Amino acid sequence: MNNTTQDLLAAYDLKKEYTTPSGELEILKGVHLTLEPGEAVYVFGRSGSGKSTLLHLLGGLDQATSGKILFEGEDMTLLKERELARVRNRRIGFVFQSYYLLPELTLYENVLLPTMIAGRRNDKWTKECLKRVKLYSRADHYPSELSGGEKQRAAIARALANRPSVVLCDEPTGNLDEETAGIVMSLLEDLNRREGQAFIIVTHDEALAWHAHRTYRLVDGILIPEARGPVNVEKIS
Ligand SMILES: Nc1ncnc2c1ncn2[C@@H]1O[C@H](COP(=O)(O)OP(=O)(O)OP(=O)(O)O)[C@@H](O)[C@H]1O
Numbered sequence: 001m002n003n004t005t006q007d008l009l010a011a012y013d014l015k016k017e018y019t020t021p022s023g024e025l026e027i028l029k030g031v032h033l034t035l036e037p038g039e040a041v042y043v044f045g046r047s048g049s050g051k052s053t054l055l056h057l058l059g060g061l062d063q064a065t066s067g068k069i070l071f072e073g074e075d076m077t078l079l080k081e082r083e084l085a086r087v088r089n090r091r092i093g094f095v096f097q098s099y100y101l102l103p104e105l106t107l108y109e110n111v112l113l114p115t116m117i118a119g120r121r122n123d124k125w126t127k128e129c130l131k132r133v134k135l136y137s138r139a140d141h142y143p144s145e146l147s148g149g150e151k152q153r154a155a156i157a158r159a160l161a162n163r164p165s166v167v168l169c170d171e172p173t174g175n176l177d178e179e180t181a182g183i184v185m186s187l188l189e190d191l192n193r194r195e196g197q198a199f200i201i202v203t204h205d206e207a208l209a210w211h212a213h214r215t216y217r218l219v220d221g222i223l224i225p226e227a228r229g230p231v232n233v234e235k236i237s
């Protein structure tokens with residue numbers, strides 16, 4: 001596979017194995033994946049196929065057994081934990097199925113926090129992020145006061161806080177009903193179309209991928225690229 005300089009993120013021959021009492025478990029058996037700036041890429045796969053594992057590797061939350069991950073030209077697999085934490089905080093946004101908002105902080109504080117951790121507190125941008133997800137009027141509310149869909153929108157605002165190059169989403173609608181899931185996916189679509197925000201979205205729900213530049217399918221530890229555009233998207237730029 002070619003590494004073109006325009007890849008934002010590229011994984012090569014990524015393997016993940018677990019040693020268990022009953023032997024070696026090969027979860028990822030040599031995965032290749034690329035993401036260009038501005039792309040929304042989906043990864044489908046059944047429960048247990050390794051989608052979260054893959055996303056955690058790509059985001060530097062877990063270590064691959066072998067393989068290479070180039071993020072903006074830098075090999076993430078060679079970074080020390082401190083440097084990796086910096087990349088995660090500043091250049092990668094995460095959205096998880098269960099939101100992971102801090103319950104003792106308001107929405108505003110939840111979104112502001114990553115900018116403070118990065119040492120560049122940015123109140124103006126925090127407000128803007130909350131406006132983008134249409135939660136500015138709820139800025140002083142606590143997560144417990146929000147619906148599931150609102151919590152996920154707040155989590156998306158938080159993911160945008162440091163203007164990441166890519167947002168990695170793990171089943172972002174997994175806990176939402178169909179209608180609310182549609183609202184959250186529309187928001188992601190809008191951010192991709194209007195702002196050119198790059199996304200990798202893993203999900204078992206293929207119906208949600210109506211806005212994808214490319215899709216992959218994870219089967220038996222192998223990532224299979226699918227035909228471009230099963231969905232209604234015109235490529236940005
Ligand atoms: N620490 C671990 N030790 C052993 N096996 C593990 C470990 N973590 C994950 N696995 C296994 O790796 C496989 C992939 O898990 P993963 O969570 O990536 O799947 P998934 O595709 O995200 O599933 P889901 O759709 O249910 O979220 C599963 O079979 C899981 O049991």
Ligand SMILES: [Mg+2]
Pocket residue numbers: 051052053170171
């Ligand atoms: Mg998962």
